[in-house]
Amino acid sequence: xxxxxxxxxxxxxxxxxxxxxxxxxxxxxxxxxxxxxxxxxxxxxxxxxxxxxxxxxxxxxxxxxxxxxxxxxxxxxxxxxxxxxxxxxxxxxxxxxxxxxxxxxxxxxxxxxxxxxxxxxx
Amino acid sequence: xxxxxxxxxxxxxxxxxxxxxxxxxxxxxxxxxxxxxxxxxxxxxxxxxxxxxxxxxxxxxxxxxxxxxxxxxxxxxxxxxxxxxxxxxxxxxxxxxxxxxxxxxxxxxxxxxxxxx
Numbered sequence: 001x002x003x004x005x006x007x008x009x010x011x012x013x014x015x016x017x018x019x020x021x022x023x024x025x026x027x028x029x030x031x032x033x034x035x036x037x038x039x040x041x042x043x044x045x046x047x048x049x050x051x052x053x054x055x056x057x058x059x060x061x062x063x064x065x066x067x068x069x070x071x072x073x074x075x076x077x078x079x080x081x082x083x084x085x086x087x088x089x090x091x092x093x094x095x096x097x098x099x100x101x102x103x104x105x106x107x108x109x110x111x112x113x114x115x116x117x118x119x120x121x122x
Numbered sequence: 123x124x125x126x127x128x129x130x131x132x133x134x135x136x137x138x139x140x141x142x143x144x145x146x147x148x149x150x151x152x153x154x155x156x157x158x159x160x161x162x163x164x165x166x167x168x169x170x171x172x173x174x175x176x177x178x179x180x181x182x183x184x185x186x187x188x189x190x191x192x193x194x195x196x197x198x199x200x201x202x203x204x205x206x207x208x209x210x211x212x213x214x215x216x217x218x219x220x221x222x223x224x225x226x227x228x229x230x231x232x233x234x235x236x237x238x239x
Contacts, residue, residue: 034226043213043229044167091165095227111217111227113159113167 003027004096006114013084014122021079021117023094030096033077034111035069038091050077084121092117125149126216126230133235135204142189143199143233145214156197157215157227158188160208167213173197204237211235 003026013019023033031052036044048069049057056069066088068080077096081088093116127146135141147156154175160168173181173188181188189198201208213232219225 038165043231044227046226046228049226093165093167095167112169116165116167118165 002112004112004114010118012120018082023077025075025096028098029074032097034095036093086121089121125228128230130233140202146196147216151218155217158199159213161211209237
């Protein structure tokens with residue numbers, strides 16, 4: 001259980017185009033999903049928190065007009081990189097928070113990661 | 123100040139030996155969770171072990187154990203009987219607050235572990 005998928009797993013695009021990345025929780029519901037970016041040999045940096053049915057919360061320094069997030073259902077969040085440029089090339093990873101495991105206020109692991117999407121902008 | 127600090131950028135360990143990866147954290151929230159993840163070259167984040175701030179005992183999961191020293195704010199990962207497949211990047215992370223809040227994970231800079239023959 002607790003499987004998260006991402007699609008595509010890798011994408012190459014031309015500068016100026018937009019790219020959409022999907023994050024799906026396959027066997028659980030997720031009211032909250034997180035989007036991270038990881039540059040080579042660096043740590044994961046949280047970009048935004050995606051909430052089902054409401055606007056995403058972006059971290060400081062992340063352009064919300066460039067990185068559009070839509071969390072349309074309890075199992076799907078999408079990240080669209082608009083007008084991509086070479087500096088946007090990175091590894092993008094999502095995680096999904098299990099609705100039922102996170103209920104009740106207990107303290108345990110309830111966040112599950114997707115396999116990541118490698119974006120290369122030429 | 124860094125919330126999660128991993129001071130070892132790289133570590134080597136011989137196969138079948140044990141290795142400790144260091145992690146210190148900084149928070150004023152009495153409720154928090156500490157995580158360790160393994161990231162192989164494929165990029166996926168593999169959850170290894172979790173320790174809650176109120177847990178009385180150190181967490182263990184198979185060959186992984188977490189040496190939780192709350193007063194020192196450290197949460198070191200111990201891997202016993204290292205295997206070649208353990209070679210990967212290891213990240214320590216913290217979630218401040220209990221589940222049920224919209225708390226996010228903060229990651230350390232990672233330690234690259236190389237297991238040798």
